[in-house]
Amino acid sequence: MDKNGYLLEVEDLWVKVESKQVLRGINLRIKKGEIHIIFGPNGSGKTSLLGTIMGLPQYRIIKGEIKFKGESIKNMPSFERARLGIGLTFQHPPSIKGARLENLLKVMGIEEQRIKNLAKRLSLLEHLPREINRGFSGGEVKRSEVLQVYLQQPELVLLDEPESGVDLENIVLISSVIGELLEKNKPIIKRKKSAIVITHTGYILDYLHADKGHVMLNGEIVCSGGPEDVFDKIKKCGYEQCASCLTSSKEK
Ligand SMILES: Nc1ncnc2c1ncn2[C@@H]1O[C@H](COP(=O)(O)OP(=O)(O)OP(=O)(O)O)[C@@H](O)[C@H]1O
Ligand SMILES: [Mg+2]
Numbered sequence: 001m002d003k004n005g006y007l008l009e010v011e012d013l014w015v016k017v018e019s020k021q022v023l024r025g026i027n028l029r030i031k032k033g034e035i036h037i038i039f040g041p042n043g044s045g046k047t048s049l050l051g052t053i054m055g056l057p058q059y060r061i062i063k064g065e066i067k068f069k070g071e072s073i074k075n076m077p078s079f080e081r082a083r084l085g086i087g088l089t090f091q092h093p094p095s096i097k098g099a100r101l102e103n104l105l106k107v108m109g110i111e112e113q114r115i116k117n118l119a120k121r122l123s124l125l126e127h128l129p130r131e132i133n134r135g136f137s138g139g140e141v142k143r144s145e146v147l148q149v150y151l152q153q154p155e156l157v158l159l160d161e162p163e164s165g166v167d168l169e170n171i172v173l174i175s176s177v178i179g180e181l182l183e184k185n186k187p188i189i190k191r192k193k194s195a196i197v198i199t200h201t202g203y204i205l206d207y208l209h210a211d212k213g214h215v216m217l218n219g220e221i222v223c224s225g226g227p228e229d230v231f232d233k234i235k236k237c238g239y240e241q242c243a244s245c246l247t248s249s250k251e252k
Contacts, residue, residue: 006070007032007128007194008053008156013064015052022048024219026064026121033191035182035208037227038198041218041239045200049216050158053196054088055081068156087154089145091161091198095133101144102128110151122147122173138165146174150181157181157195163203175207182208202231215242 008030015023022045033189038252040046052059054065055078056068066074073081101124105115119125122143133141149157162178163171183191196202207225211229215234222243223230234242 007029007034007068009065009067009070010049010053011065011067013049013066014062015048015054015060015064016060016062017048017058018128021062022059022219023052026219027219028196028214029062030194030196032198033183033188034211035195035197037205037210037213037230038196038216039200039213039230039234039239041190044216045219046216047160048219050160050198052087053081053156054078054086054159072146082152082154083179085155087149087152087156088158089142089149089160089162093133093141093145095131095136097134098134100129101132101147104132105148105151105192108152114229115151118147118177122177139167139170142166143170143174146177150177155180155193155195157193159195159197161164161198161200163201171203175204178204179207184209205231215239217243 006029008028010026010028013023013026015022021128026049028036038046038049040249048059052061055073055076061074065072068081068084068086073084102115106112115128116125119128124140124143124147127140127144130136133144136144142165146162149159159178162174166174182195183194188209197206197208197210209229213225213230214221215223215230217239230242
């Protein structure tokens with residue numbers, strides 16, 4: 001934690017992928033225990049923001065800073081960021097030939113019975129010996145991502161559309177596991193984890209105590225406020241109104 005209690009500080013972050021400018025001056029600060037939701041239309045840069053925080057190599061920082069617990073992480077490879085306590089579930093995770101899901105979890109040092117218990121709850125017991133995501137259905141891939149991040153127990157949890165493409169019953173299942181991971185039943189002061197969650201559907205909001213909502217448009221955060229308020233405004237007025245909506249708080 002830095003001296004002001006921020007777990008994550010993103011300052012004036014400009015990022016390119018190939019030659020495309022995907023982030024344009026993002027500022028975002030997250031305190032310990034806070035859960036932030038990011039909304040925004042397709043292609044607005046949401047996945048790019050999470051990928052840049054995780055240190056995925058395709059995201060090139062042109063300008064700006066990313067601090068985790070007060071220290072700059074912007075030149076650190078992803079695996080070191082993971083060791084420090086950052087975890088990401090991918091919107092579109094790769095499948096990994098030759099690497100079995102259960103072996104990945106075991107090398108993370110997780111006890112076999114814990115793996116089995118959660119896999120059973122997520123209906124993934126028979127997927128454990130399979131190669132990671134190979135031939136998994138869309139919903140199985142999402143459950144497998146949630147299984148991995150739950151067992152990893154990162155301090156900063158980055159969730160990229162965890163419920164998209166998942167059937168209604170499994171949305172309830174996934175969301176309740178995520179609610180537990182993010183310590184839904186604890187007051188913010190007692191929570192040990194913080195999160196950024198990207199959602200289009202908003203389903204997951206019923207299972208979390210989210211603290212702030214942000215709207216991204218064209219690589220910028222154009223509006224921030226209470227997550228339910230922001231989501232209601234989007235449903236009523238559409239994303240394009242977010243930039244000019246005077247009733248929303250500009251605080252980030
Ligand atoms: N390798 C790449 N080369 C060129 N453009 C890219 C590359 N990767 C991403 N982009 C572009 O960057 C922009 C931002 O993409 P990003 O995945 O961050 O959007 P998003 O907000 O997560 O969208 P969605 O809601 O569809 O998931 C898009 O226009 C995308 O096409
Ligand atoms: Mg995305």
